[in-house]
Amino acid sequence: MKALVAVKRVVDYNVKVRAKADGSDVELNNVKMAINPFCEIAVEEAVRLKEAGTVTEIVVVSVGGKSSQEQIRTALALGADRGIHVEVDGRLEPLEIAKLLKGVVDKEQPNLVILGKQSIDGDNNQTGQMLGALTGMPQGTFASEIKIDGDTLSVIREIDGGLQTLKLKMPAIVTTDLRLNEPRYASLPNIMKAKKKPLDVVSPADMGIELKTHITQLSVAPPPERSAGIKVENVAQLVDKLKNEAKVIS
């Protein structure tokens, strides 16, 4: 069984991102980049399935500029077998990424595609679902547990207020939520080995896909500031303020 895992290069989650002074975009110069945390969970899940003997090959794919190869190498160091880099510069929308991933799916014919539920830059939460629509595959989004039984994928999903279990006919798509697993760290020997693993580079034109712009980002700005209030001395004063000043409790 072949698993395809998509990873995205994003600003490291510890970095506090700021809008540029001219409001044209966020400041990405000299900012630490990393693999998107939800994508890291996707890689880990595939590696665990391989360790369990369910998956035999893990292909990792990233769509983005040349530097995205660093994140592919990270995934290879974590246990993926080979990489595909779909090289595209500039801003990319989820629908266009989904179309490029469909091109890779058509060629690779994976039984399982695992993606993060959202990337922490655009916060769109779209790509996995869109890939599902384009390929006609079923989807288990926001997954906190998956089980494979023959050609059936059982997924426990995190939904508002609880958990939902679905059965999907494979090939299928999974998007990861936080509790699916806790990703491991890559060991130094594995980082060295990853440098020798195969990594193919393809362009959208190679796959016969033409990219379109559906959304134009006009500007970015910091969110409205919420000003700090007051410090109260003790619980009695807090309760008094809430009752008599804010009038939010009675």
Next chain:
Amino acid sequence: MSTLVIAEHDNISIKPATLNAVAAAQQLGPEVDILVVGGDCAAAAQAAAAIPGIGKVLCADNAAYAHQLAENVSLLIAEVATPYDNVVAPATTSGKNTMPRVAALLDVAQISDIISIESADTFTRPIYAGNVIATVQSNDGKKVITVRTTAFDGVAAEGGSASVESVTSVHDAGISSFVREEVAVSDRPELTAASIVISGGRGMQNGDNFKLLEGIADKLGAAIGASRAAVDAGFVPNDYQVGQTGKIVAPDLYIAVGISGAIQHLAGMKDSKVIVAINKDGDAPIFQVADYGLVADLFTALPEFEAAI
């Protein structure tokens, strides 16, 4: 400019998130219809028809839609969307699950989680966990939009009498099936709908200590939430999580206990009307957004607070 709103419902009643989505839709233009798609969902369609200012309610009632599986429902929505300029759904887990599939079927972008409508094609939405607000313009003829519910005050649920029309198309992709749902049963209000929320963070130290919040929550009729740190540490389940990757809440009163105030948490609660922070570290960033800050050990402050309310 006509808009189709996808109702959030449980086949019997309409969820409040629908009312927020209708409010956003009405800002786009006066012609707003609602689609209720489900199984045995006539009661929900009737409830939707009572929302004032609606043109009509379309009801697609079929066993194939009973659990609103994205594979089936997206095919139906893409078909019903044909005459509309906009398709709008609340950015709930259900809307997030289905709408990107609809957008891809229509070959248009989805504009996720909008917090304001600047014009018919221009919207604002938070990116980078709410650190930045982007203003975006859609170039697509048809727009698929999900709405951050806390950013739009819901319309009234009663007072209208729209007509209900049946939609008879059945789409059953046959590739997914529902097994079960475990919805947490609680006497407390739902986190996203509660008017008061009390949340605990890493400072709670363990799951048992969340009992200190329960007594207060019961007295105030509040929902209980948690920071991602508390969830990651295993104190409470993930559905307690308030933050950019968890639930977005905007209650009248939000009480943050033992929460330092990481940006990802602030993104989920900073639109609350009144924020209280209780933390023993006076320099914690949570105090920068709190209306009332109490620098105190939560293990002494919480019992006092419970006794005083």
